[in-house]
Amino acid sequence: MISNPPILQVRDLVKKFGAVVAANDINVDISKGEIVGIIGANGAGKTCFVNMVTGYLPPTAGSIKFEGEELVGLETRKITHAGISRSFQVSQVFHSMTVGENLMIALAIANNRALDALSLMDTPELRSKLDNVLNRYKLNAQKDTTVSALAQGVRKLLDIAMAVVSKPRILLLDEPTSGISVEEKFDFMDIVMGALKEDGVTVLFVEHDMEIVARYVSRVLAFYQGEIIADMPPKKALADKKVQEFVIGKEHHKKKK
Amino acid sequence: MDTFLTILLDGLQFSSYLFIVSAGLTIIFGVMKILNVAHGSFYAWGAYTAAFFIGKFSDMGMPDALGFLIIIAAAVVVGVVLGFIIEQGILKYMYQRDEVLIVLATFGLFLVLEDIILIAFGTDPYFAYQPMALLAAVEIGGITRDVYGLTLIGVATLVAIGCWWLLNKTKWGTILKAVIFDREMGISMGINVPLVYTLTFIGGAILGGLGGAYIAPTISVAPGLGTEVIVLSFAVVVVGGMGSIAGAAIGSLIIGLLRAVAVHELPQVELFVVFAVMAVVLVFRPEGLFAPAKPRKI
Amino acid sequence: MFNDKTSKFLLVAGLLLILGGAFAPNWIVNQFMFGFSRALAILGLMVLWRTGLVSFGHAFYFGLGAYAVAILDIKLGVTDVFLRLIAGALVAGTAGFLVGFIMRNYRNIFFAMLNTAISMVLFGIVVKTEALGSTDGFAISMSTILGVSPETKYPLFVIITLVGMVAAILVNYYLKTTFGKLTTAIRDNEIRVEYLGFSVAHAIHLKYSISAILAGGAGALMAMSLGQVDPESMINWTVSGELVFITILSGPGNVIAPFIGSLVFEVLRTYAFELAPQAWQLIMGATFLTIIFFIPGGIWSVLEKIGGKKNDK
Numbered sequence: 001m002i003s004n005p006p007i008l009q010v011r012d013l014v015k016k017f018g019a020v021v022a023a024n025d026i027n028v029d030i031s032k033g034e035i036v037g038i039i040g041a042n043g044a045g046k047t048c049f050v051n052m053v054t055g056y057l058p059p060t061a062g063s064i065k066f067e068g069e070e071l072v073g074l075e076t077r078k079i080t081h082a083g084i085s086r087s088f089q090v091s092q093v094f095h096s097m098t099v100g101e102n103l104m105i106a107l108a109i110a111n112n113r114a115l116d117a118l119s120l121m122d123t124p125e126l127r128s129k130l131d132n133v134l135n136r137y138k139l140n141a142q143k144d145t146t147v148s149a150l151a152q153g154v155r156k157l158l159d160i161a162m163a164v165v166s167k168p169r170i171l172l173l174d175e176p177t178s179g180i181s182v183e184e185k186f187d188f189m190d191i192v193m194g195a196l197k198e199d200g201v202t203v204l205f206v207e208h209d210m211e212i213v214a215r216y217v218s219r220v221l222a223f224y225q226g227e228i229i230a231d232m233p234p235k236k237a238l239a240d241k242k243v244q245e246f247v248i249g250k251e252h253h254k255k256k257k
Numbered sequence: 258m259d260t261f262l263t264i265l266l267d268g269l270q271f272s273s274y275l276f277i278v279s280a281g282l283t284i285i286f287g288v289m290k291i292l293n294v295a296h297g298s299f300y301a302w303g304a305y306t307a308a309f310f311i312g313k314f315s316d317m318g319m320p321d322a323l324g325f326l327i328i329i330a331a332a333v334v335v336g337v338v339l340g341f342i343i344e345q346g347i348l349k350y351m352y353q354r355d356e357v358l359i360v361l362a363t364f365g366l367f368l369v370l371e372d373i374i375l376i377a378f379g380t381d382p383y384f385a386y387q388p389m390a391l392l393a394a395v396e397i398g399g400i401t402r403d404v405y406g407l408t409l410i411g412v413a414t415l416v417a418i419g420c421w422w423l424l425n426k427t428k429w430g431t432i433l434k435a436v437i438f439d440r441e442m443g444i445s446m447g448i449n450v451p452l453v454y455t456l457t458f459i460g461g462a463i464l465g466g467l468g469g470a471y472i473a474p475t476i477s478v479a480p481g482l483g484t485e486v487i488v489l490s491f492a493v494v495v496v497g498g499m500g501s502i503a504g505a506a507i508g509s510l511i512i513g514l515l516r517a518v519a520v521h522e523l524p525q526v527e528l529f530v531v532f533a534v535m536a537v538v539l540v541f542r543p544e545g546l547f548a549p550a551k552p553r554k555i
Numbered sequence: 556m557f558n559d560k561t562s563k564f565l566l567v568a569g570l571l572l573i574l575g576g577a578f579a580p581n582w583i584v585n586q587f588m589f590g591f592s593r594a595l596a597i598l599g600l601m602v603l604w605r606t607g608l609v610s611f612g613h614a615f616y617f618g619l620g621a622y623a624v625a626i627l628d629i630k631l632g633v634t635d636v637f638l639r640l641i642a643g644a645l646v647a648g649t650a651g652f653l654v655g656f657i658m659r660n661y662r663n664i665f666f667a668m669l670n671t672a673i674s675m676v677l678f679g680i681v682v683k684t685e686a687l688g689s690t691d692g693f694a695i696s697m698s699t700i701l702g703v704s705p706e707t708k709y710p711l712f713v714i715i716t717l718v719g720m721v722a723a724i725l726v727n728y729y730l731k732t733t734f735g736k737l738t739t740a741i742r743d744n745e746i747r748v749e750y751l752g753f754s755v756a757h758a759i760h761l762k763y764s765i766s767a768i769l770a771g772g773a774g775a776l777m778a779m780s781l782g783q784v785d786p787e788s789m790i791n792w793t794v795s796g797e798l799v800f801i802t803i804l805s806g807p808g809n810v811i812a813p814f815i816g817s818l819v820f821e822v823l824r825t826y827a828f829e830l831a832p833q834a835w836q837l838i839m840g841a842t843f844l845t846i847i848f849f850i851p852g853g854i855w856s857v858l859e860k861i862g863g864k865k866n867d868k
Contacts, residue, residue, distance in 0.1 A: 054750070080752035092750070094743035105740050108733040109751045121733045166752060292664055294796075347844065356664055357609045361803060362847050364796050368840030375833045488675055488792050495668055528679030536672035540657055543665050 007032045007202055008053070008170060013062035015048055015226070022048040023059065024226035030170075030202060035193075037213040037234065038206045039247050040223030046206045047089065049223070050172045053204075054086045055079040066170065085168035089175040089206075091159035093147050099158055100143040103130055103165065110166035129165075136195045137161040152179045153188055160192055164199070171196065173205035177212055185209065189216055210248060214238060222247050262398050264517045270406050272513025273413030274472050278486060279493040279505040280416055281464030287437045287500030288457040290356060291348065294363040297487030298370035299339060299462045303469030305378050307331040308478040311385035324388035324474070331470040336463025339370070344458040349451070367483070375480060382479035389474040405474060412471060413509075416464065420502045433457070437500065492535040498545025507547060559731075561809060562724045568811075569720035573713050584712050586825065588780040590817040591719045593801065596773035597813035598726050599766030600802040602735075606762055607742030608662065611795050612670025615677050616647040616767040618790030620774025622681070623647070625693040625784045636698040636714055636779065643775025644768045651767020652760075659760040671792055678790040692785025695778055708780075715776050722769065723810040729765070730810070734758060770798075800843050806853020816854055 006029035015023035022045045030036060040046045051057040053064055055076040064071040071079055094102050107129050108121045134140045137157050142150060147158065156176060163171060176192060177185045193216055196203055207213050213220060213234055220237035222230035224246040230237050237243050282296045310331065311324045343366060351359050392404035424430035436443040436453050444450050469482070493512050497504025512531050519527045538545060576584050596617055603610060620643030627633040627642055654673060661669055681687045700710055729735040737758045741748055745755045778784045788794065797820075805816025823842065827835035846853060 075754075076749045077752045077754055080750055086750065088746075092744050092747040094740045094747065096743055097739055105733075105736055106751050108736065109748075109753045118729075118732050118734055120728075120731050121736045122731065162747070162751065292668075350848070357667055358847060360611070360664065360667060361609070361799060362844060364800070365840045365843035365847065368836040368843065370840075372834050372837035372840070376837075380833075484791075484793060488671065491668065491671065492675075495672070499664075525683040526679070528682060529676055530679075532672050532675035532679055536669065536676060539661075539665065539669045539672055543661065543669075 006030060007067055009063075009065040009068075010053075011063045011065075013049075013052065013064065014060045015045075015052060015057065016060045021226045023052065023062075026062070026226075026228060028221065028228060028231065030204065032169075032202055033200060034202055035216060035218045036202075036204045037217035037220045038204060038223065039208070039210070039213060039220060039237075039243075041247060044223035044247075045226040046223050047174055048226075050086060050174050050204070050206060053079075053172060054084060080166060080168075083167075083169040084172070085163040085166055085170070086172040087156070087160045087163045087174060087176060089178055091152075091155040093155060093158055093162065095147045098144050098146050099139055099150070099154075100130060100134075102147060102158060102162060103133055103139075106162040106165045107133070133161055133165060136198075138191055153181070153184055156180060157188065157191065161195075164196070164201070167199065168201060170202045170204065173203065175206050175208060177207065177209050185212065186215070210238060259398075259400050260521060262400055264521050265514075266397070266400075266402055266407070267520070268510075268514035268517030270409050270513075271517055272509040273409045274468055275489060275493050275513050276413045276506055276509035277416050277471065278465055278468035279490040279497075279509055280420060280502060281461035281468070282490045283494045283497070283500055283502060283505040284420070284464070285458055285461035286494065287502075288433060289348075289352075289454050291363065292356070292360045292491075292499070293461070294360060294487055295343065295366040295370060296363075296461070296465045296490065297483030298367050298374075299335060299465030300469035300486045301374055301483035302335045302339060302370065303332050303466030304473040304476075304478045304482055305374055305383065305469075306335055306466075307470035308383035308385035308473040309378060311387055311474065312383060315385075315387050321387040321391045324385070324391070328388070328470040328473070329467070332463050332467035335466035335470075336461075337459055339466075340459035340462030341455070343462075344455050348458070349454075352454075367487070371480075371483060380480055382477040383473075384477055385474045387474065403475075409471060412467075416467075417502070417506055424502065489531065492531050495535050495545060496538045498547040501545065501547045504545050504547035508545075557724055557728065559727070561727050561811060565720050565723050565727075565811065569716055572716055576709060576712050576716070581708070584708060585780070586821045587818065588708065588712050588715050589777065590821040591715045591814060592773050592776035592780050593798070593820070594719055594773070594813040594817035595722055595776065596766075596770040596798055597801050597805055597817055598722060598810060599769030600798055601805065601807050601810070601813055602726065602730070602738065602762050603766050604802055605730075605738035605742070605807045606759065608759070608762075609667050609799060610670040610766070611667040611792065611799060612672070612674035613766065613770050613798050614790050614792065614794035615670065615674035616651055616770035617774035617777070617794060617798065618674070618677060618681070618784075618786070619647040619650055620644065620771030621778035621784045621789045622687070622774075623771070624775045624778040625688070625695055628695050629693060634696055634699045634704075635702075636700050636711065639698060639779060640714075640718065640772055640775050643778070644772040647771020647774065648764060648768035651771075652764045655760040655763040655767070658763050659756040671795065674790060674795055675792060678786055678792070681786045681790060688785070690786060692783060692789075694783045695781075697782070698779045711779060715780070718772070718776065719814060722772070723814070726765075726769075727810040734761060738762070800839070803843070804846055804853055806850075806855035808852060808855035808859060812853060812855035815858070819854060 008030040010026055010028045013023050013026040026049065038046050038049065048057060052059045053071065055071065055074050059072055066082055066084060069082060094105065104121065104126060107126050134143055139157060139161065142154055147155060156179065160173065160176065177188065180188050189212060217234050220230065220232060220234050221228050222237060222243045229246060230240050230243045232240065278300055282293060285291055285293050307328050310327045314323055314327065315321060347362065347366065351362055389403055389405040394401050395404050424433060432448055432453060435446060436448060436450060440450065493505060493508040496511055497508030512534065515530050515534065516527060519530045576587065596613060600610065600613060623643045623646040624639045627639065633639060658666065658669065682690055697704060698711055737748060737753065741755055741758060748755050774789065801816050801820045804820060805812040823839065824835060827838040831838065850856060
């Protein structure tokens, strides 16, 4: 741990919506290659944290440094260029296009900068990359299916695959398993985490499902009312009193979706 | 001083007439999220119907005072008949479609209604001066004004008060406001939204018709009437904030007065001024000066 | 790069039309000239339409193009067809590029309305300015081609057809580039495009500028074909409505569609007007409603069905 300089450095991060404090003085370092699970009850500030790191929401105060570069104030697409990508709780894909077209666009943009975008999109080079992505995310069978006709789980897979084609060094996943059935969730996560491991991506993911957390992460950040109340390995975190009371306890009441 | 008063009265009269028409447009937009290009046709239909019957009745030797009744009747009949047919026959099937596509559909309707006017009333202009002649003129501060034109200000005030009363003092107003704020919420509250839509559309259409019917005695009612009115009302509604009655009132005043100033002082910029204001508002305050509150969607 | 079916079809069809035009009667040539002039503007609106944007004010650029020709003619005596075309496209394109900085932040109704407002500002200015011809407009002298003044309108028809053909092939290419592919994608989901690392604003700005250039060119060609300009038939909001009408009528499926759609519009209007001069708008309006309701893909989708999807997209 000590030998690795942090890839992401968050300092004194604050976000207020009027009187509501969604992030209260968050400080955290993430090292390269870590798989971090972000847990917390609804409204604890998890998604808000993801939104701030990816530039969707400007923080009220504080600093977020990625490989030493300040991210606060950058537009989302500049942050993508810098090497941080994300998926969404509700998958954000092009619903009237096919899976193949979705990924082609993602690949083309990932390759292109500015005026390159005026060259033809459909090239043999891109096609072979597309096949590669389809294979890795097991989307081959759905290549020519329009997104609006896809099952929820496949959409989420596509959402994540699109986030990864730009070869980010940090990937934030916002509730990857929400909307996915209990029977499918481990298969789904095996595909995703397997593909991500190959690339050596640092992953932060927001998750409600403690089974998933226990199985896939190397470190847990527990959020409560805009603060990190626990930062420890998953086994310890899930046994932690505060975490049980403020995060898991509430979870069991609601048993998400 | 005389010029000032003339501009003021001209401006107020023009604002009043804009308000009556735009109030209907903005109510329909507020409740149904439809920017109705065919609103210009309600106006034209109101004008033609009123002018036609005022002329007919006058020819038959009926008292000219009947004209006022005809104006109101024309507005109601046009609003109810056209409003009902259009909402039930066409718009009803479009609510789930894209906002912009609905605008286009109402543009198609506008074209259709414009020509039905020509077929029904012919191309010759109509003059229905009788109600105006009846009220004669009056001297205010050294200038002579038609009383009829001044009553327009009163009618607009009545419409404004009526709308305010309906929205804020009646059960109907509460229902409307709920639907305006959030359609889904309205449905979940058990509101019969389709009925609200039909009635709103008819109500808006009546106001559009009233604008035309009331102005008919002061103008020559000729083809192409609705074409200018609809873009002017768009300007009013955009400036005030789409879907807001108070916005329509302020928008009408701004545009009516500005145009009156332009007509008297710098006629070259008469039209330019109206749309320049519209563009500037859209650029700096796209929701309009008095946009109604919106629910947070995220 | 240009060896796809659509480009080849355009090339062959264009050349055949030019050949055929030599033997066609005058009134047919005229219809094609008006139709193809307008089609240029529709091509641009189609690009916006695919992106989910409808401008209810592109008569602004159409009018700028037309009036650029008129002003050049009257003030400087410029009659060359190419100079006129370039001037129209350039004036409108510059205006579109500048307005685009604002327009790229607007969507839906606001985009439609802001365009209307801008076009009506121009309308208001032209109508009230004597120096710009006021409501009467200007007559425009016959166009010359590289110094030669043609006897008939046929040479102008040839040029319009060629310009349309080249423009369609270029737009077709554009639609296959990454920029061009970002049409449906932007319509579907802007957030994703931004997160993929591409500026939606820049993409829309480019599309808007392209549509302005094309509308300006269309206006210039129309002014030359008609031999006159006036605000009512070049700038008023009803002209913008007409352009949108043809766009929907044509359908967004292919760059050939605007040409077919514009021709159909031209024929429809001529016949509707002859058949029932009091009811031609009614016929147009009813057609428009029918398309919106029952044939959202426009004429192109019908042709595609008939052709059994043989044409490439």
